[in-house]
Amino acid sequence: MALPPETTATSTFPLPPSQYNNYTDVNQKCGKWPKPPPPIHSQYTMFGNHFNPDDPIIKPLETQAIRRLYPQNFDHRRELKKLNHSILVNFLDLLDILIKCPDSAKRTDKIEDINMLFINMHHLINEFRPHQARETVRVMLEMQKRHRHTVSERLERQEEEVRKLVREALSSLPENLDLDSKLLVPSPDELELRPGHDRLAAQQQDKCSSLDRLMCSIVDAL
Structure with missing residues (x-):
C-alpha cells in the first residue's frame, strides 16, 4: 500500500x-x-x-479542471436531487451494459460519467459546510442559553421558597414575646436606670482608689 x-x-x-x-x-x-510552527504564508x-x-475554502470546480454539471445560479436542494437521480439512472445503465456487453467501451464511459456526477455532488455538499458550522454554533449557543435560563429559574424558585419560609416563621411568632431576661444583654442605658447601679459604680471607684493609694505608698517607701 x-x-x-x-x-x-x-x-x-x-x-x-x-x-x-x-x-x-x-x-x-x-x-x-x-x-x-509559524503560520504558512506561501x-x-x-x-x-x-x-x-x-x-477560498471551497474552490470552484473550474479551478480544479473539473466540468461543472449545474449552472452558476442554482438551488442546492434542487441540484442535489437532480444529481442523485442522474447517479441512479447511470448506475442502472451501467448494470445493463455489464449484463449485455461487459467488454464494451460504453462501460468505461458510463463509469466516468458516474464519477463526474459524484464529484459534482460532493462539491455541492461541501458548499454547505460553512452553513453547517454556523448552524452548529447557533445550536450550541441556544443550548447554553436554555441551560442558563433553567438555572436562573431554579434559583428564583429557591429564593421564593426561602422567602416564603421566612415569612411563615415570622408570622408564627407571638406578638407579645416574653423572652427570658437571662438571655438578654442589658444596654448601657438600662444599666444606668437599674437600682444599685450607682452603688456598684461607687464601689468600683473606691476599689480603684484604694489600689492607687497602695501603689503610691509602695513608691514612697522605695
Whole structure:
C-alpha cells in the first residue's frame, strides 16, 4: 500500500512520538518547550496537492479542471436531487451494459460519467459546510442559553421558597414575646436606670482608689 506524500510546508509538525515529553509544566514556566510552527504564508504541498493560504475554502470546480454539471445560479436542494437521480439512472445503465456487453467501451464511459456526477455532488455538499458550522454554533449557543435560563429559574424558585419560609416563621411568632431576661444583654442605658447601679459604680471607684493609694505608698517607701 503506497503512503501519501509528506507535507512539504515548513513546519515542525508532526512531532516525533517522544516530543510530547517536552510539553510539561516545568518547561512551560522555564520557556523551554517547543514553540508552535509559524503560520504558512506561501504556497505549500500536502498529499500531492498544491495549496495557497489566500485560496477560498471551497474552490470552484473550474479551478480544479473539473466540468461543472449545474449552472452558476442554482438551488442546492434542487441540484442535489437532480444529481442523485442522474447517479441512479447511470448506475442502472451501467448494470445493463455489464449484463449485455461487459467488454464494451460504453462501460468505461458510463463509469466516468458516474464519477463526474459524484464529484459534482460532493462539491455541492461541501458548499454547505460553512452553513453547517454556523448552524452548529447557533445550536450550541441556544443550548447554553436554555441551560442558563433553567438555572436562573431554579434559583428564583429557591429564593421564593426561602422567602416564603421566612415569612411563615415570622408570622408564627407571638406578638407579645416574653423572652427570658437571662438571655438578654442589658444596654448601657438600662444599666444606668437599674437600682444599685450607682452603688456598684461607687464601689468600683473606691476599689480603684484604694489600689492607687497602695501603689503610691509602695513608691514612697522605695
